[in-house]
Amino acid sequence: MDPIYVTGHRNPDTDSIVAAMAYAALRNAVGDREYEAACLGHVSDETQIVLDLFGFQPPKRIRDMHTQVQDLDFDTPPVLSAGVTVGRAWGVLQEQKNISSVPVANEDGTLYGMLSRENVASYNMEQTMAGELDAVPLFNILSVLEGKILNEAGENTDVVAGEVTIALPQSRENLLFNTPNSIVLCGHQPDMIRRALEMNVNCLVLCQAELPEELRDFPTTTCIISTPFDAYRAARLIFQSAPVSRICRTTGLVCFHLEDRVDEVREQVLKHRESCYPILDENDHVAGVLTRYHLLRPRRKRVVLVDHNEAAQSVPGLEEAEILAIIDHHRLADIQTTNPIYVRNEPVGSTNTIIASMFQDRGLMPSEKMAGMMAAAILSDTVMFKSPTCTDRDRRTAERMARIANVSLEELGKQIFSASLEHRTAQDLIFADYKEFHIAGHNLAVAQVTCMDSPRMLERKEEFLKLMEKNVAEKKLSIMILMLTDVLLEGSQLIYLGDDDTIQQAFGVAPKGNTVFLPHVMSRKKQVIPMLSALWG
Structure with missing residues (x-):
């Protein structure tokens, strides 16, 4: 069964990552085994410390929720080897009621071509007119004729070719085979058999007959085989011994991969209008066959959102997915179901x-x-219970989780927030916990870095501003704020790009040089966004 992804917001923090893992563990524990935690971005150093501390690997990273080819109920017919006989391939085609073509693969599983009923029909008509069999492996002929080799020359033969001839009475000289480049089919006709052996024809097929005893040691280079079929049927079957590699379509093929988006595939299908399209996996191995029918009702990916409910913060392609649940502690936003x-x-x-x-x-x-991870996540999101968003319930829950895990909250908090930030690039710091908002016609972004030495972080202000300036221009933001939330100072240094008056009116302090310190401001959700919303609302 397809997984149900549990995912937090983009640029995930510790609360987002752990919430996804904890909710998936909860649902799987009660028997819903298809839940799988996922994340939408790089795992921060802080989160990695928590994961390492309790022995967990980061969740699977997903990039979008667009419906892909792998989400379709496409057909998975047998994949033919390029060396399979036309006769066996026709049997496979007859078994496929919903598709008109089957894939043909190389030995390594990659696509060689596509074989359709039309290919087989055209080949049969051409061979009916030509009457000559191009070189095919002897094993192929033995397979379609259910034959067996009768002489030593046959044991030494690997390939058979020639004009296919049914031996007629010797009185009809004008219709007799007259060249060694022949495949002769005959019944119990000793004279015809002798003639064929004397001419050293390429192959002699005895149809419902045995090799006369007096000819068993006849010196010849002719390959002699027997078949239980009559000459008329054998003459038709022998052409089915050709490998499908000769008749399948190998050029101009339109292929799709499992990761391809369905909306893009639909455009290609409307453009090319083939009856069947091969589907390949990430290694270009054949995975199945797609028809227009499969595009009518694609299966949507299923997802549970935790720690967010805003489309701009969620996984790309969310509009194509089926949202099953939302578990969050933020304001209600714009996601619709x-x-x-x-x-x-x-x-x-x-x-x-x-x-x-x-x-x-x-x-x-x-x-x-x-x-233990859940306790760490609560400490992280409440900034060791100093955030104004923190409630008594958060504290009690963290204490209970710490007792279960047999860890000290104080020591756990020190380990979380002592992660060195100096070695990290400005790009990493700004976008590790970065969120965009749309409020009353204004586009804004607020990034947050939790640290224990904000004055030292301020020394990199120009580096931060340069990167923020680029982001503001690219995203057409009204304002961008970087919060340096200091656990020890119990406040946040704001580095911002935008209107000075907006900052002064929203927070009641006079900014200077694109910075301002806000004492007791620890929460983006409860102390920064509401102030801007009130100003613009």
């Missing part, structure tokens, strides 16, 4: 506080390691 879904949005400081309650509601207790 086609069907009613489960939503749990509570005014707490961390999404993991909510998920811990969901464990309790189900009568389950998270594992020691998972509880």
Whole structure:
């Protein structure tokens, strides 16, 4: 069954990553085994410290939720080898009721061509008119004729070719085979058999007959085989011994890959209008066959959103996915669904506080390691309980998770926030926890870095401003703010690009040199965005 992805927001923080992992663990623990945690960006140093501390690997990274070819119920017919006989391939085609072509592959599994019923029909008509068989492996002929080799010359023969002739009575000299480059089919006709052996024809096929005893040691280079079929049927079947590599279509093929987006595939299908299209995997191995029918009702990816409910912060292509649930602690935003879904949005400081309650509601207790990660995530999102978003419930939940994990919250907090930021690039710092908002016609972005030495971080102000200036121009933002939230100072240094009056009116302080210190401001969600919303609203 296709997985249900549980994902936090873009530029994920620790709360977002751990919430996805914890919710997936909860659902899988109650029997819903298809839930899989995922993330939408690089795992920060802080989050990696938490993951390493409790022995977890980062979740799978996904880049979008667009419906892809792999989400379609495409057909998976047998994939033919290029050396398979036309006769066997026709049997496979007859078994496929929904498609008119099957893929032909090289030995390494990559695509060689496509074989259709039309290819087989055209080949049969051409051979009916020509009557000559190009060189084919002897094994192929033995296969289609259910034949066996009768002489030593046959044992030494690898390839057979020639004009296919049914031996007629000797009185009809004008219709007899008259060249060694012949494949002669005859019944119990000793004279015809002798003539063929004397001429050293390429191959002699005995149809429902045995080789006369007096001719068994006849010196000849002719390959002699026997078949249980009559001459008329054998003459038709022998042409089915050709490998499909000779008749399948190998040029001008339109192929799709499992990762291709369905909307782009649909455009190509309308343009080319083929009956079947081969599907390839990431190694270019054949994975199946696509028809126009498969595009009518594609399966949408399924997703649960945690720690966000805003489209701009979510996975690209979300509009094509089926949202099953939202677990969040932020303001309600703009995500819409086609069907009613489960939503749990509570005014707490961390999404993991909510998920811990969901464990309790189900009568389950998270594992020691998972509880430790959840405690760390709550500490991170509430800035060690100093954020104004922090509630008594966050504190009680973190303490309970710490008891389960047998860890100290104080020591855990020190490990989380002592992660060195000096070696990280400005790009990493700004976009590790970066969110965009649209408020009353204004586009803005707020990035947040939690640290324990904001004055030292301010020394890199010009480096930050240069990168922010580029981002403002590219995204056409009204304002961009970088919050350097200092755990020890219990406040945030704001580095911003935008209108000075906006900053002064929103926060009631006079900025200087694109910076301002806001004491006791620790939360983007509760202390920065609401101020700007009130100003512009």
